[in-house]
Amino acid sequence: MRLKLTVLLLCLWSFAKAQYSFSGYIESNEWQNSVYLSIVEDYRKISGVYSEQIIAKTTADSSGYFEFKGNMLDSDNRIYRIHVDKCSDATQDANHFNGHCSDSKEIIFIANNKDTLKLPFSFENQVFCDINSTNDKANAFVRIDSLKADMRFAYSEFRSEANRKLNNKKWFKTLQDFGKSLNEPLAELYIYSYLSDRTSDLHSYYVEDLKSNNYYENLKSRLLENYPEASYTKQYSNELASDTFMLNSSVSDATSFNWTYLIVALLLFSVIVNLFFISRFIKSKQHKKTELKDKLSKQEQVVLEHLLQEKSNKDIAETLFLSVSTIKTHTNNIYKKLNVQSRDDVKSLFTK
Structure with missing residues (x-):
C-alpha cells in the first residue's frame, strides 16, 4: 500500500511539473531578434504568418539562442510553428497582412506540453532545418x-x-x-x-x-x-x-442548378472584395501618414519621431545635441504645419 501511494505521488508530482521547452538558434546578423511561437488551429493556415495564432514571443540573445518554456500548452499533440522575420514592429502588421511575409523563416512541428524540442544550426548556419525532440512525431512536417x-x-x-x-x-x-x-x-x-x-x-x-x-x-x-x-x-x-x-x-x-456552388462563389467573391478594400484602406493610411510627414522639414521629421516615442523636450534635445528651446521651436512648427494643438493630437494622427 505504501509503495502504491509513493508511485501515485511521484506520478502526480511529475504531472504537476510537466512543462514544455522549445529552444534553438537563429543567425542574429540575418534575422530580427524577435522569435514567435504560434499554435495552428486551422490546417489551412499551417504555413504563413498569422498574428492571431501567436501565443508567445521571445528575444534571442547575442549568440542567437532563444527558448520558449512553460506549462500552458495542451497535454495532447497539437500543431505549432516557430518563425522569425525581417519585419520591424512598426511595419509587421502591414507586411503580415493575410498571412504573407516574404522575409520570414518558419518551422512547423507537432508537440505537447511535456515536450523538449531543440532547433540547432544546420549546414552553413541554416536555421529551422533540423529538429531534435522527445516527441517522435515532431519532425513529421519536415x-x-x-x-x-x-x-x-x-x-x-x-x-x-x-x-x-x-x-x-x-x-x-x-x-x-x-x-x-x-x-x-x-x-x-x-x-x-x-x-x-x-x-x-x-x-x-x-x-x-x-x-x-x-x-x-x-x-x-x-x-x-x-x-x-x-x-x-x-x-x-x-x-x-x-x-x-x-x-x-x-x-x-x-x-x-447547384446552389451550393453559387453560395460558395458569392462567399469567395465577398472575401476577395473585403480583402481588396482592407488593402486599399491600409495603403490609404500609409499614404496619408507620408503626406503629413512631407509637410515637415527633415529636422522636424526627426523631432516628430521622438515625439511619437513620448520623449520629453529635454530628452529629445540631449539625443539630437540641440538646445531645449530649439526643440520647442521645432515642436511648435510641427503643430502649425499639422494643424494640431498638442502632442496627443500629433500622436492620434500617426497611431490610430
Whole structure:
C-alpha cells in the first residue's frame, strides 16, 4: 500500500511539473531578434504568418539562442510553428497582412506540453532545418516538406503538359501513402490540405479520388479516435461532409442548378472584395501618414519621431545635441504645419 501511494505521488508530482521547452538558434546578423511561437488551429493556415495564432514571443540573445518554456500548452499533440522575420514592429502588421511575409523563416512541428524540442544550426548556419525532440512525431512536417521538394524537382525535369499530368497522378498517390506511413493523423491533414487545395492542379485528382477511395472516411475515424476535442477534427469533418455533398449532388443531377456552388462563389467573391478594400484602406493610411510627414522639414521629421516615442523636450534635445528651446521651436512648427494643438493630437494622427 505504501509503495502504491509513493508511485501515485511521484506520478502526480511529475504531472504537476510537466512543462514544455522549445529552444534553438537563429543567425542574429540575418534575422530580427524577435522569435514567435504560434499554435495552428486551422490546417489551412499551417504555413504563413498569422498574428492571431501567436501565443508567445521571445528575444534571442547575442549568440542567437532563444527558448520558449512553460506549462500552458495542451497535454495532447497539437500543431505549432516557430518563425522569425525581417519585419520591424512598426511595419509587421502591414507586411503580415493575410498571412504573407516574404522575409520570414518558419518551422512547423507537432508537440505537447511535456515536450523538449531543440532547433540547432544546420549546414552553413541554416536555421529551422533540423529538429531534435522527445516527441517522435515532431519532425513529421519536415519529412513531408522534404518529399514535396523532391516532387518539385521531378516537375522541373521536363516542363511539358504531358510530364505535368504524369507527375500529378504519381505524386498524388505518393504523398497520400507517405502520410499514412507516418502513422500520425495531424501529418496526414497537412498532406490533405495540400492535395485538396482548390487552387492546385492536384485538386481534380482529389475530387476523383473522393468518389471511390475510403481513405478520407478512415482519416476521419483516426482523427476522432486520437484527437476528438481538437479543432482540426471538426474542421476536417465539416470539409469532408461539404465536399461529399457537392460531389453527390453533381453526380445525382448533373443538369440541375447547384446552389451550393453559387453560395460558395458569392462567399469567395465577398472575401476577395473585403480583402481588396482592407488593402486599399491600409495603403490609404500609409499614404496619408507620408503626406503629413512631407509637410515637415527633415529636422522636424526627426523631432516628430521622438515625439511619437513620448520623449520629453529635454530628452529629445540631449539625443539630437540641440538646445531645449530649439526643440520647442521645432515642436511648435510641427503643430502649425499639422494643424494640431498638442502632442496627443500629433500622436492620434500617426497611431490610430
